[in-house]
Amino acid sequence: MTPALIRASSPAAGVTELEYTSLGKTGLRVSRVGLGTWQFSDAWGVTRYEDAKAVVARALEVGVNLFDTAMVYGRGMSEEFLGRALRELGARRDEVVVATKIPGDYLHPDDIPRAVEASLKRLGLESVDLMQVHWPPCWHNFPTCRYMRALERLVELGKIGHLGLSDYPVELAEAARYCLARHDVEVIQVRYNLAERMAEEEHLPYAEENGMSLLAWSPLAKGAILGKYTLEEAERIQDLRARDPLFRPSNYRQLLRLAEAIKAVAERYGKTPAQVALNWLITASSTVIPIPGARSPRQVEENAGAAGWRLSFSDWRLLDEASRGLRLSYLPG
Ligand SMILES: NC(=O)c1ccc[n+]([C@@H]2O[C@H](COP(=O)([O-])OP(=O)(O)OC[C@H]3O[C@@H](n4cnc5c(N)ncnc54)[C@H](OP(=O)(O)O)[C@@H]3O)[C@@H](O)[C@H]2O)c1
Numbered sequence: 001m002t003p004a005l006i007r008a009s010s011p012a013a014g015v016t017e018l019e020y021t022s023l024g025k026t027g028l029r030v031s032r033v034g035l036g037t038w039q040f041s042d043a044w045g046v047t048r049y050e051d052a053k054a055v056v057a058r059a060l061e062v063g064v065n066l067f068d069t070a071m072v073y074g075r076g077m078s079e080e081f082l083g084r085a086l087r088e089l090g091a092r093r094d095e096v097v098v099a100t101k102i103p104g105d106y107l108h109p110d111d112i113p114r115a116v117e118a119s120l121k122r123l124g125l126e127s128v129d130l131m132q133v134h135w136p137p138c139w140h141n142f143p144t145c146r147y148m149r150a151l152e153r154l155v156e157l158g159k160i161g162h163l164g165l166s167d168y169p170v171e172l173a174e175a176a177r178y179c180l181a182r183h184d185v186e187v188i189q190v191r192y193n194l195a196e197r198m199a200e201e202e203h204l205p206y207a208e209e210n211g212m213s214l215l216a217w218s219p220l221a222k223g224a225i226l227g228k229y230t231l232e233e234a235e236r237i238q239d240l241r242a243r244d245p246l247f248r249p250s251n252y253r254q255l256l257r258l259a260e261a262i263k264a265v266a267e268r269y270g271k272t273p274a275q276v277a278l279n280w281l282i283t284a285s286s287t288v289i290p291i292p293g294a295r296s297p298r299q300v301e302e303n304a305g306a307a308g309w310r311l312s313f314s315d316w317r318l319l320d321e322a323s324r325g326l327r328l329s330y331l332p333g
Helices: 049-062 071-086 110-123 142-158 169-178 204-209 233-234 249-269 274-283 297-304 313-324
Strands: 021-022 030-031 066-069 099-102 129-133 160-166 185-193 214-218 288-290
Touching: 049 071, 049 297, 066 274, 071 099, 071 160, 099 110, 110 129, 110 274, 129 142, 129 185, 142 160, 142 214, 160 214, 160 297, 169 204, 169 297, 185 204, 204 214, 249 274, 249 313, 274 288, 274 313, 288 297
Parallel strands: 066 099, 099 129, 129 160, 160 185, 185 214, 214 288
Antiparallel strands: 021 030
């Protein structure tokens, strides 16, 4: 994809222009809410290219310009659909920020250039804006400095714009940064939503202190905090959520109570529960950028409407209190 091929996106009629922020210290301007594209996979079910393209088209129309994908999503389907859609929709290369991820299993230093090349080919890009290590290598003993230096070389060679780490404990993130000579880690990506707030303990202060962005994955808790499914419906969900602990009755029952609180706040603002759940994340920290997934153009548009306004302190606190009462368990059974 050459920069000339991509056209500027502008907000559709009637849609408020989105809020933007900087991605880490990169100087890249990204929408305050991004789009996660794991949904373009068997796991989530958006497997027709035209459906994925419609989601990306709506994102561009409402001003979303940060797109998160990964080599493993749909075994390449997500990268392929995203790249093709951006190309066909004429998105300007300098106005979209494409973030992908390399899994921990692909981090043998000799494999990295091949894996990145294949990812760029699927995306149809000469270079990707952000390459995140998806998770730390755990079975192969790849030395941290060997793979971080191999990735840094690809930054020097112009194949990767910036580096990020996903699902890294902060101690390991610190060790990984120590290996880099000329570049820094600009993004930490972790699970973070109103029900699952462990990121506030270490990752968020670490990102804030070091000028990184924290990309919040599953910022809607995969829909479990929105009250959109009754307990019975939640038990019947057939996609990847069937195995997600949040959807087990003992957890989901509690989340339905949190969803009630979110809904009550949303009604006061004339917003939707999803908009309030995402806004709660950005109200408390300029470092957090949620990357909600969307299965339809309507969801993308709704999620973009989570930015450009803020919850009051008292409403932020009300939801803070409601979520602190949760006692979730991740143990089977
Ligand atoms: N780094 C990592 O390890 C990691 C892990 C997970 C995800 N991620 C990234 O984070 C992104 C988001 O996380 P996620 O997909 O796990 O969960 P999520 O964003 O919390 O939830 C997405 C789901 O919520 C529902 N939804 C979205 N917008 C909605 C709206 N406005 N109203 C009602 N329901 C709505 C949709 O499902 P239904 O319509 O079917 O209910 C959608 O598929 C992924 O796409 C991926 O890019 C990264």
